[in-house]
Amino acid sequence: MLLERIYDEDLSQASYVVACQSSGEAVVVDPRRDVRPYLDLADRHGLRIVAVTETHVHADYLSGTRELAAATGAQVYLSGEGGQDWQYGFEGTRLHDGDTVRLGKVVLTAVHTPGHTPEHLSFLVTDGAFSEDPGYLLSGDFVFSGDLGRPDLLDEALGGVDTRFEGARQIFRSLQEKFLTLPDHVQVFPAHGAGSACGKALGALPSTTVGYERLYAWWAPYLAADDEEGFVAELLDGQPDAHAYFGRMKRQNLLGPAVMGERAELDELTPEALRAGLDGDRLTLVDVRPVEEHRAGAVPGSLSVPVPDKAATYGGWAYDPETDTRPVVLLAR
Template sequence: MLLERIYDEDLAQASYFIGCQRKGEAVVVDARRDISPYLELAAANGMRIVAVTETHIHADYLSGTRELAAATGAEMYVSGEGGTHWQYRFEAHRLHDGDTVALGNITLKAVHTPGHTPEHLSFLVTDGAFSKDPGYLLSGDFVFSGDLGRPDLLDEAAGGVDTRFEGARQICRSLQQKFLTLPDHIAVYPGHGSGSACGKALGALPSTTVGYERLCSWWGPYLAANDEQGFVDDLLNGQPDAHAYFGRMKRENRQGPAVMGERPELEELTADDVARGLEETGITFVDTRPHTAVHAGTVAGSVNIPAGNKTASFGAWAVDPETDSRPLVLLAADAAAAREMWDHLVRVGIDKVAGYTTSLEGLPSYNPQRILPEDLAGFDAALVLDVRNKTEHIDGHIPGSSQLSAGRVLWNQDQLPAGGSIVTYCQSGVRNSVAASTLRRAGFDVVELEGSYAGWKQWKDAQEA
C-alpha cells in the first residue's frame, strides 16, 4: 500500500493519496482544487485515481473532489449521514456508517464521527496484503494530533444557533463509541495541522495514534471521569475567531464547487493595460510583496496579499468573489510566481485572475498612512482597531481599542465608524497590512500603527522602565 500525505502549509490542510500497487489504483481523500500534486503522484507510481472522497463539508477551503473526479473520471463518494439538512447537493455515491470503498487489496471503511459537523466521516484503512485488520484512521477534522475539531463552526460560519453545544456532546460520544473502541496501535492521520482555525491547539506532528491520544490528550481525563459537561466546557472555551469566508466555503462545498478544468497560462500585462483597468475600476490590483515593501509605496486602490505560505488565507480575507466580480491582477516576479499564487487562491474559490505584471512602474502610486506608537495618544482617531484574534486581544491590547479580526473586517463594516480615521494594528504588521488595504479599498480612512502591537508594547515598556 502507498499512503502519501499532501500537506498545504497555507491552510494547514492535509489530503491523502492511497494506492494499491498490485492493481495500480488509488483513492484521494480531502483533495484541494489545484490538483496537479495528485496527478503527478499517480503518474510517478503508475496508478490511476479511481475514487475521490472527503471527510465532511469543509469550511476552511474549497474541496477539490469534483475537480479531481472531472479530470480523472474517478467515482465520487461523500457522506450520506447527518440528516437531510446536511446532505451534499451534487451527484455522488453516498457513504453511511460501515460502508466501504475498495481498490485492490485496500479497503476504506466509513465511520460516522459527528461533532465537528453532523455528517462527518472518518475512514478506517485496511491494507489487505498485510493484515485483515485496519491499521490507519483518516480522522479528518474529528481528532487532531493533540486536539479535537471545533464544534462551533456551524454557529460561527453557517448561520447555526447554539449548535456548538450539541456538536460538543456529539464529539464526546464519537470519542467514546468510535475512537476509543479502536486498538491503540491504529495510526491516526488528521485533516489539519498546527495553524489551522479548525481547532484551538493543533499539534504540528503529521500523525498520532489512538493509544497516544488515549493516554496523553487533554480530553482523556474528562472521559475517564464520565464528565461530559467538563469536556464540553473545555472544548468550547478559547476557540479562535472563525474567518468570515468560512460561510462561503460551506455553501459552495455543499452545493458542489465549480469545476475549473485545465487553466490557461496567465498573461503578462503591460503597465498601460493595468492602468486602464484601474481607471475603469475593472480590476483588483494585488500587491504581493511584504508589508514593509508596501509601506514604502504601492498602487492606489490595491490590496496587499503577501505571496508565500498564507496567500490563500489572506486572499480570502481581502477578496469576496460573491460580492466583487472584478478579476485580479497580480504583482509577480514572473509567470511561475504568478501561477503559484493563483494555485493558492483557487483553494479558497478566488478563480478570476486576469493576469500579472512584474513592476509598479507606470501605475498610480500611493503611500499607506502610518502612525508611530508615541503619536497615538494625541491622534484624533474615530476608532483604534485590533485586527488580531479575540484570544490575542484578551491577552493584552492597546487601552481603548476594539477587536475585529482581519478575517472578518470585510464582512462587518457596519461595526466601523462611517467617518474619521481608523487606526489599525495586529501583532507585528503582516495581518494589519492585509486588513488595512482591504478597508481602504472599501472606502475607509485607515492609518496603520507602525510596528503594530509589538512595537507599541516595546515603546510602552520603555516609557515605564
C-alpha cells in the first residue's frame, strides 16, 4: 500500500493519495484546487487515479474534487450524511457510515464523525495485504495532532445561530463512539497542521495515533470523566476569528467549483495596456512584492498580497470575486 501526504504550506492543508500498488489503483482524499501534484505523483508511481473523495464541505480552500475527476475520469465519492441542507450539489456516489471504497487490496471505510460539520466523514484505511483490520485513519477536520476541528464555523461563516453548541456535543459523541473505540496503534492523518484556522491549537506534527491522543490531548480528561459540559466550554473558548472568505468557500464547495481544465500561459500586459485598464476601472491590480516595497511606492488602489508566505490566505481576505468581477493583474518581478 502507498499512503502519501501532499501538504500546502500556505493553507496548512493536507491531502492524501492512497493506493494499492499491486492493482495500480489510487484514491485522492481532500484534493486542493491545483491538481497537478496528484497527477505528477500518480505518474511517478505508475498509478491510475480511479477515485476522488473529500471528508467534508471545506471552508478554507476551493476543493479540487471535480477538477481532478474531470482530469482523470475518476469516480467521485461524497458524503451523504448530515441531512438535506448538507447534500452536495454535484454528481457523485454518496457515502454513508460504514460504506467502503475498494482499491485492490486496500479498503477505505467511511466513518460519520459530525461536529466540525454535520456531513463530516473520516476514513479508516485497511491494507489488506497485511491485515484484515484498519491501521490508519484519515481524520479530516475531526481530530488534529493535539486538537480538534472547531464546531463554530456554521455560525461564524454562514450566519448560523448557536449551531456551535450542538456541533461541540456532536464532536464529543464522535470521540466517544468512533475515535476512542479504535485500537491505540491506529495512525491518524489529519487534514490540517499548525497555522490553520480550522482549530485553535493545531500541532505541527503530520500525524498522531489514537493512543497518543487518548493519553495526552487536552480533551482526553473530559472524555475520561464523561464531562460533556466541560468539554463543550473548553472547545468553544478561544477559537480564532473565521477568515472573511470562509462563507464563500462553503457555498462554492457545496455547489461544486467550476471545472477549469488545462489553463493557458498568462498574458503579459504592457505598461500602456495596464494604465488604460486601471484608468478605466477595468482591472484589479494585485501587487505581490514584499510589503516594504509596496509601502515605499505602489500603484494607487492596488492590493498588497506578498508572496510566497500565505498568499492564498491573504488573497482570500483581500479579493472577493463575487463582488469584484474585473480581471486580476499581478504585478510581479
